[in-house]
Amino acid sequence: MSTYKLLLLPGDGIGPEVMAEVEKVVGWLGKTGLASFETEHGHVGGSAIDAHGKPLSDETLARADAADAILLGAVGGPKWNGIAYDLRPEAGLLRLRKDLGLFANLRPAICYPALADASALKRELVEGLDIMIVRELTGGVYFGEPKEITALPDGSKRAVDTQVYTTGEIERIAHVAFDLARKRSGRVASAEKNNVMKTGVLWKEVVTKVHAEHYADVELEHVLADNCAMQLVRRPKQFDVLVTDNLFGDVLSDVAAMLTGSLGMLPSASLGAVDARGTRKALYEPVHGSAPDIAGKGFANPIAMIGSLAMCLRYSFGLGEAADLVEGAITKALASGARTRDIAAEGQETISTAQMGDAILRELETARGV
Ligand SMILES: NC(=O)c1ccc[n+]([C@@H]2O[C@H](COP(=O)([O-])OP(=O)(O)OC[C@H]3O[C@@H](n4cnc5c(N)ncnc54)[C@H](O)[C@@H]3O)[C@@H](O)[C@H]2O)c1
Ligand SMILES: CC(C)[C@H](C(=O)O)[C@@H](O)C(=O)O
Ligand SMILES: [Mg+2]
Numbered sequence: 001m002s003t004y005k006l007l008l009l010p011g012d013g014i015g016p017e018v019m020a021e022v023e024k025v026v027g028w029l030g031k032t033g034l035a036s037f038e039t040e041h042g043h044v045g046g047s048a049i050d051a052h053g054k055p056l057s058d059e060t061l062a063r064a065d066a067a068d069a070i071l072l073g074a075v076g077g078p079k080w081n082g083i084a085y086d087l088r089p090e091a092g093l094l095r096l097r098k099d100l101g102l103f104a105n106l107r108p109a110i111c112y113p114a115l116a117d118a119s120a121l122k123r124e125l126v127e128g129l130d131i132m133i134v135r136e137l138t139g140g141v142y143f144g145e146p147k148e149i150t151a152l153p154d155g156s157k158r159a160v161d162t163q164v165y166t167t168g169e170i171e172r173i174a175h176v177a178f179d180l181a182r183k184r185s186g187r188v189a190s191a192e193k194n195n196v197m198k199t200g201v202l203w204k205e206v207v208t209k210v211h212a213e214h215y216a217d218v219e220l221e222h223v224l225a226d227n228c229a230m231q232l233v234r235r236p237k238q239f240d241v242l243v244t245d246n247l248f249g250d251v252l253s254d255v256a257a258m259l260t261g262s263l264g265m266l267p268s269a270s271l272g273a274v275d276a277r278g279t280r281k282a283l284y285e286p287v288h289g290s291a292p293d294i295a296g297k298g299f300a301n302p303i304a305m306i307g308s309l310a311m312c313l314r315y316s317f318g319l320g321e322a323a324d325l326v327e328g329a330i331t332k333a334l335a336s337g338a339r340t341r342d343i344a345a346e347g348q349e350t351i352s353t354a355q356m357g358d359a360i361l362r363e364l365e366t367a368r369g370v
Contacts, residue, residue, distance in 0.1 A: 001033070001036050003037065003038050004035065004037050004316070005037075005038050005066070005067045005069075006026065006039045006040075006067060006312075007042055007067035007070045007071070008041050008042070008070075008071050009042050009043070009060070009064075009072045009073065010072075010073040011045040011075045011089075012045045012046040012047055012073075012079075013077050013289070013292050014073070014288075014290055014294060015045075015072070015073020015074035017298065017300050017302070017353050018073055018074075018300055018302040018304070018353065019071070019073045020354070021305065021357030022308070024357050025306055025326060025357075025361065025364070026039060026309065028361055028365075029313075029322060032368060034319070034322045035317065035319055040067075042064075044056055044060065044075055044089075044092045044093065044096065045089030045090070045092050045093065045290075046075065046077055046079055046089040046290075048060065048089075054087060054092070055087060055088065055092025056093075061095070061099060064096060064100060064283075065099075065100060068317070069316040070284070071283075071308065071309060072096075072285040073285070073290075073305065074285070074286065074288060074290040075089040075090055075092060075289075075290060076088070076089045076090055076289055076290045076292075077290045077292045078292055089290075094142060094143075097137050097138055097283070098138050098143060100272060100281040100283065101273060102138060102271060103136060103137055103139070103169070103271075103273070104134065104136075104172075104173060104176045104271045105135040105137040105268055105271075106132060106133070106135075106176075106268060106269045106270075106271070106315075107132075107249070107253040107256070107266060107287055108130070108132050108266070108268075108311075109131045109132075109256035109257060110129065110130050110131075110265075111126040111127065111128070111129035111130075111261070112331055113127070113335065114331075114334040114337075115261040115265070115334060119260065119261050121233065121236070125235065125236060125259075126236060126237075126260070129236055129259055130240075131236065131240065131241075131242060131256055132180055132241045132242070133242045133244070133252060134177040134180065134241060134242065134244070134249075135250065135252075136165075136169065136246050138246075139164065139165055139166075139246060140247055141162065141247050142246045144162030144163055145162055146160050146162055147160065147162060163245075163247075164199065165199045165203060165245065170210075171206055171210055174190075174206065174207045174243060175210060176271075177243035178210065178215040178218050181215075181218045181240065182215070184240055186217065186218050187218070187239075188219070188221070188240070188241045188242075188243060189238075189239050189240075189241070190203070190204065190220065190221070190222050190223070191222075191223050191224070191225045191242060191248055192204055192224070192244065192245065193225050193226070193248075194224075195224060199245070207220070207243070225244065225248040225252070228242070228244075228248075229252060232255050232259070233259075236259050253268075257288075261343045263287060263288040263304070263342075264288055264301025264304050264340065264342045264343070265301065265303050265304055265307070265343070266286065266288065266304050267287070267307030267311050268284065268285055268286065268308060268311070269282060269283075269284050269308070269311040269315050270284070271315060282315060282316045284308040284311050284312040285305075286305045299340055299341045299352055299353060300340070301340040301342050301353070302340075302353050302357050303330055303340075306330060306360060307326075307330060310323040310327045310330075311323070313326065326360075328367060329360045329363035329367060330363075333359040333362075333363050338359040338360075340352070340353065
């Protein structure tokens with residue numbers, strides 16, 4: 001069996017707390033022989049600023065580049081609020097995404113059966129919900145130049161962010177979305193704002209062309225991003241694969257999270273292009289952030305982080321059965337009533353981050369007959 005090199009970057013706030021639970025699962029997979037890992041740890045974000053004076057050291061970037069996959073907790077927090085823009089914790093994560101070419105961010109929003117009543121919406125609107133948001137991750141307004149704040153003669157300031165997309169950037173994310181749709185329900189919705197943005201005009205044009213030339217068997221719908229946000233809340237099950245740009249994808253995935261019960265439920269995979277050897281760079285992280293409001297209290301939900309490991313098993317290592325096992329254990333732990341605070345109904349008993357990790361481990365052991 002291959003041994004996979006995993007770089008663990010816990011980061012800040014609740015990042016290390018949820019990473020500790022994923023490490024239990026990584027250890028269990030190794031012990032049972034379902035997968036073999038060599039793990040190493042590194043710093044990113046605020047923890048890297050504290051350790052090396054910058055949010056991502058060249059050495060950590062080199063180790064990330066050499067790893068078979070990266071698991072990341074979360075970055076950021078009030079401790080680093082006053083720091084210069086390019087040195088903030090979030091800049092470390094953005095550099096990792098950009099320098100490793102992780103352009104395709106998959107953010108599945110699945111409503112687990114036991115959580116249909118924990119959703120922000122009525123049960124019938126979310127029961128069976130399974131949306132795959134495909135977010136472009138290395139372009140758009142996050143990286144476009146110029147990006148600056150300049151002083152004006154009257155003493156006030158002018159801030160500029162630039163949204164840029166090229167045909168090639170849109171084509172490759174469109175292919176990811178259409179290929180995924182073929183394995184799912186065969187439907188793609190593409191969200192942009194071609195009514196006010198040139199990048200939206202190009203986005204729609206390129207997605208339409210890729211569809212016509214290669215994916216006539218897939219159903220394509222174009223939707224304006226603001227309407228898309230509303231539709232996600234009005235009738236979310238109309239969507240299957242939802243492809244969109246970097247900024248809209250960031251916002252729409254947080255909206256989708258609340259359909260599943262909590263931001264603590266959404267995992268993600270950030271994938272690069274497939275190389276000649278058939279491998280690709282990949283980073284797996286929860287959609288949520290460092291949650292400073294609950295950090296250190298021991299009640300963060302580790303499911304988004306553990307679900308991100310399941311995505312890693314599936315997308316980086318082709319270990320679909322192990323991924324199913326982990327996702328099945330999450331489903332069963334929830335079905336047995338395990339609830340961190342964010343997904344508990346009023347009056348329902350809650351458990352800690354570590355107890356949720358243990359509940360998932362117990363279900364893994366039961367499933368393997370250990
Ligand atoms: N990928 C990342 O590392 C990432 C993602 C988003 C935000 N951030 C950063 O995190 C910091 C805090 O941002 P924020 O507060 O706007 O967003 P956040 O995602 O950290 O938290 C938003 C809300 O969701 C709750 N929440 C998040 N994850 C949870 C979990 N696993 N279990 C239970 N509750 C959870 C938090 O308690 C908070 O109330 C900022 O510095 C931001 O830039 C980082
Ligand atoms: C922390 C921040 C840079 C990041 C983003 O905006 O992409 C986060 O919100 C996310 O969703 O991963
Ligand atoms: Mg976000």
